[in-house]
Amino acid sequence: MNQADTEIITAILTEGGYAPAEDEHSADMVLLNTCAVRANAVDRAGNVLSHLKGMKRRRKGLVVGLLGCVPQYEREQLFSDFPFVDFIVGPDNYRDLCGIVRSVRDGVRQQSRIDYDQQETYAGIEPVRASRISTFLPVMRGCNNHCAFCVVSVTRGRERSVAFDRVIAEVTGLEKAGYREVTLLGQNVNSWRDAGKELDFAGLLEGVSHAVPSMRIRFTTSHPKDISESLVRVIGERPNLCNHIHLPVQSGSSRMLDLMKRGHTREEYLDKIAMIRDLVPGAAITTDLIAGFCTETEEDHRQTLSLMEAVGYDTAFMFYYSVRPGTWAARNLPDDVPEAVKKARLQEIIELQTAMSRDLYQREIGKTVEVLAEAESKRSPSKLMGRTATNRAVVFDRKSFKPGDHVQVRITAATSATLSGEAVSPEVSKSAL
Template identity: 45%
Template sequence: MEKIIDEKLQGQNLVLEQKAGNTKKLFIESYGCAMNFSDSEVVASILANEGYNTTQILEEADLVLVNTCSIRDKAEQTVRKRLEKYNAVKRINPGMKVGVLGCMAERLKSQFLEEEKIVDMVIGPDAYKDLPNLLKEVEEGRDAINVILSKDETYGDIAPVRLNSNGVTAFVSITRGCDNMCTFCVVPFTRGRERSREPHSIMDEIANLWSRGYKEVTLLGQNVDSYLWYGGGLKKDYVKASEMQKATAVDFAQLLAMAAEAFPKMRIRFSTSNPQDMHESVLHVIARYKNVCDYIHLPVQSGSTRILNEMNRQHTREEYIALIDKIKAIIPNCSISQDMIIGFPTETEEDHKDTLSLMEHVKFDFGYMYAYSERPGTLAARKMEDDVPEETKKRRLQEVVDMQQKLSWERTGRFKGQVVEVLIEKDSKKSNLDWSGRSAHNTMVVFPKGDYKAGDFVNVLITDFTSATLIGEAIGYSDMN
């Protein structure tokens, strides 16, 4: 399951600096995970070369695109409401074209184009390079569709534009697709087989960001820990690789170390990890390099081994706990966050108690917690009855949220009286007299501006906290500047 992007970013209209000579306007919104936001940057880059500049004003757009998420029903319903809005505007501006990108596009292709007729074009996650051809189809009055999944497309040859950027942090995609067939998840069906991007193209993209003043990158993929480059092909074809390919292969720990060494003044994060694929070598890289953040997002989904088996997760409760204990031994102050699905089919009160007790053992810093919603096309939807009553789901979810709130207070509070290094990202939401930025542990920190500027690494003495935010006073620049 992909980590859903922070709620404040949901539906964010992404704006690109204007390209001279472009005469058409693109309005693009993204929903769901970080990969969707990264994909929108690829799309905007492709369309910038087709004469489109982005706009924040829906009504003036020639082309409206929404990059969609299928991981939860709520996300799909939100997108449908936005499509209703787009079509209301289109009735006033008939020349406007509307397209759906991403996971919903792949899953609901015929429904969008044929049954509901609410879009002009449908583009799957691996078909963005075909956008120029699809636009010609639309301009000639035909519906346009390409949802073919690729075994090798990584968009490694496209320099993404940075949309609505703070100029400080950026996503860099390193893998696409997923080979894990979790029974609740649509990603393998909407994004295809897992494939890794050529490492030098990743280093080149980070170098470009560094040259433009960016100070932090997040290496991004559905499952970054299974990254493996050996000269091409899918991860599962590695057994067929030549001895030379195997000898020169690059795994995720090596890629992470390459980035850390090549850009010692740039912070490196990554997301998302999968418990069965996280190797101890990655933990030692995090511990070795100061610029690799002491933070791991490690979805668990349930604290019950029985439910994990029903989900086809490739780890047990005991294995997950053993991995957590290893993380804490190698990176003693590491922050860890979770994904949790509550009320999966057949979940009992005992299973639920197992989840709560696992949370207490791990002491997650924060998490993403959702009640189970059946996703059409998944094995769970085809083979399992959604038999946990909604009221029970809501009650159990609230208990999990309450537990996480308690743990978050404890985990954030451990920094009071300590000095943490903060990368300044933007103005605080509550006051333009304060900066906000994140610590290496992925905790938001707020402090008075002083003479500092966005992009500075600053040491901040923490004087107060909430469950999600540290509050303090800057005491000087860090040695990362």
């Protein structure tokens, strides 16, 4: 979502007459778009700010602005911690950016725009997109869930959806502009609604799928309690809806899930997984996991490991718990798992997932998969990198292919994170989607 927001911010600034600098050293203004979801991300923003402090001392007139979830979360307190910051702007206030920058240049410092705007979806702003092949489209913002550990409802406010017709117009425009893939984004994308049309997210996916048949369609992030049978069915039925579902579970223990206020049990989650496996054979399922949440016992941790094995995740985002002030857990639960234990449990989770990913990827060797080529491989200019519909990264010889091509690739080798292989067909096969 931050990457998509940065593309919106760039569009707003470009419209206001600003242009990207080569790097921070040649820039007149440095903006930091920040994430508050984990303490580690906030600390990293603090480290970059310390670096900018030195730059600002050396370069008179340099403007420094802090954007995104950290200012929304920490508010004007930031000016006490980082007095050299010229302004802070939260996720609902990017339209004010050019005006703020102008007044900073006129000498008005330490400005803040951190109001919630329950209507703001940035509709009508054409993002300056980072890729010409695969792009993001936010279709809803905010979250009405209050998971005990999460700051999102604080930083991004309540849910609001982009209207169905607007989404269809946007994706149709992307297809005409030559994009091959779009990821529909939302903090809790399954709860997208168009009340006027009485449509839910399953209806949106079906509509988008028919509107842009040549494009691959992905979505993230889903909440397990909101994954409906109709949604999974439409993924199974429509060929251009990618068979990859990111379904954060956070813990395999029902006791932990209850404390986390996730709104489902381990058994209910596994029932949803069984439904996905039944209706979308071959689907890749990925997840988010937190080690060492408040009061977690060794038995709770074992349940997470056993759930991982039961599901067979493709990959996972894995972290250990860090208290986020302002959340329900920070106010009501003891952060009583020692850091060394959190780290040891996280390590076990990572090792299990790495082994499972390696096994899963090894089983792809010898198969032919369709890959949407995205870019030159970072390791070699003679290779391209792309993804399967299941979101597995594949590296293959470039030959005459170019980013944007759909390429049939026979898999010859695998690590726990990447497949590699040889292109077996020069055919650009939209129909195979």
